[in-house]
Amino acid sequence: MIATIALPRLMRIGANASSELGSILSQLGLSRPLIVTDSYLTESGRTEKLLDSLDKSKITPRIFSGAVPDPTVASIEAGLAFLHAADHDCIVGFGGGSSIDSAKAIAVLAVHGGSISGYKTPHIQDSPGLPLIAIPTTAGTGSEATRFTIVTDETTDEKMLCAGLGYLPIAALIDYELTLTMPKRLTADTGLDALTHALEAYVSKRANPFSDGAALQAMRAIAPNLRRAFADPSDRSAREGLMLGATWAGIAFSNSSVALVHGMARPIGAHFQVPQGFAIAMLLPAVTAFTAPTVVERYANAARAMGVASENDGSQSAVAKLLGELVVLNRDLEVPTPKVYGINDNEWTSLLETMATQALASGSPANNPRVPTPDEIQQLYRQAWA
Numbered sequence: 502m503i504a505t506i507a508l509p510r511l512m513r514i515g516a517n518a519s520s521e522l523g524s525i526l527s528q529l530g531l532s533r534p535l536i537v538t539d540s541y542l543t544e545s546g547r548t549e550k551l552l553d554s555l556d557k558s559k560i561t562p563r564i565f566s567g568a569v570p571d572p573t574v575a576s577i578e579a580g581l582a583f584l585h586a587a588d589h590d591c592i593v594g595f596g597g598g599s600s601i602d603s604a605k606a607i608a609v610l611a612v613h614g615g616s617i618s619g620y621k622t623p624h625i626q627d628s629p630g631l632p633l634i635a636i637p638t639t640a641g642t643g644s645e646a647t648r649f650t651i652v653t654d655e656t657t658d659e660k661m662l663c664a665g666l667g668y669l670p671i672a673a674l675i676d677y678e679l680t681l682t683m684p685k686r687l688t689a690d691t692g693l694d695a696l697t698h699a700l701e702a703y704v705s706k707r708a709n710p711f712s713d714g715a716a717l718q719a720m721r722a723i724a725p726n727l728r729r730a731f732a733d734p735s736d737r738s739a740r741e742g743l744m745l746g747a748t749w750a751g752i753a754f755s756n757s758s759v760a761l762v763h764g765m766a767r768p769i770g771a772h773f774q775v776p777q778g779f780a781i782a783m784l785l786p787a788v789t790a791f792t793a794p795t796v797v798e799r800y801a802n803a804a805r806a807m808g809v810a811s812e813n814d815g816s817q818s819a820v821a822k823l824l825g826e827l828v829v830l831n832r833d834l835e836v837p838t839p840k841v842y843g844i845n846d847n848e849w850t851s852l853l854e855t856m857a858t859q860a861l862a863s864g865s866p867a868n869n870p871r872v873p874t875p876d877e878i879q880q881l882y883r884q885a886w887a
């Protein structure tokens with residue numbers, strides 16, 4: 502099998518890497534950036550470090566601060582209109598996954614035109630848009646290193662996956678200092694999302710030796726640091742580990758895939774407005790238990806990489822420890838079940854069939870080593886309920 506591997510051309514990783522934005526743009530021959538971010542980051546002054554850096558390089562950016570959580574078609578169009586009001590040669594995506602995903606969509610539309618709805622999979626957008634520099638402020642989505650963006654069609658609530666090299670940032674500045682102010686809840690949800698990227702990329706049918714290396718490295722970096730960063734948000738070494746792990750995990754799934762957990766989480770997000778990281782965490786223990794018997798060796802390796810099993814543990818014992826750890830991890834990081842989260846019991850039950858259909862239609866479950874039937878997906882939703 503030949504694996505196709507795609508990565509950002511340039512990454513700068515470490516404390517204060519984001520203050521090198523000006524020099525990165527100069528290195529890439531770019532000088533007229535549009536910064537795409539959200540209103541919280543601009544209003545709280547979090548863009549200052551970037552602006553100082555650009556100022557030193559004599560670059561004056563414009564800022565579009567209209568990125569929204571779960572970017573919509575309308576929010577992308579607003580960003581595109583803002584871009585067209587001046588002459589830009591590149592886009593900087595600054596923020597959580599939503600800001601970076603917005604920047605990706607705007608960058609492609611700026612060059613290729615049309616509406617983002619016309620770009621959803623199975624269309625593959627390999628031809629590049631405007632050069633994109635990604636600067637994540639959360640340690641989770643890995644969007645800075647992936648060839649995907651997700652935009653919600655607000656008229657149908659459909660989360661449209663858009664894929665291709667056109668969405669891969671040309672450069673990423675990975676600065677864990679930006680994550681020190683992340684609240685506990687966001688730290689846990691984004692961290693569990695990243696851990697899930699690594700686990701799913703590793704067991705996916707599309708896994709390959711390169712993505713395996715990235716996935717295991719992500720698990721090694723994320724697992725020992727999640728509880729630490731949750732307990733003490735200012736723990737710099739835990740933040741550094743999580744940030745690096747999230748980027749490794751992004752590299753892993755961008756070059757392999759996500760699988761059943763992500764496929765099942767999207768409908769929960771769409772129907773019940775549950776943040777993506779939350780929905781993923783709610784499902785991870787039950788779905789992993791469902792999949793584990795099919796790929797025991799893989800999950801045993803994952804357990805060892807995460808440090809929850811040792812080399813002396815046999816594979817079955819290592820997998821049992823992993824399954825136990827995922828349950829305890831959710832408890833320690835205060836992840837609620839859908840029931841505890843406050844989802845209406847009747848609504849949940851009445852939507853199970855629809856959610857199962859939508860999960861399967863997303864294509865992600867087909868990458869799972871054990872592909873569930875619609876009934877099995879409903880059963881998994883029921884298991885995750887309480």
Ligand SMILES: [Fe+2]
Nearest residue numbers: 642694698763
């Ligand atoms: Fe994710």
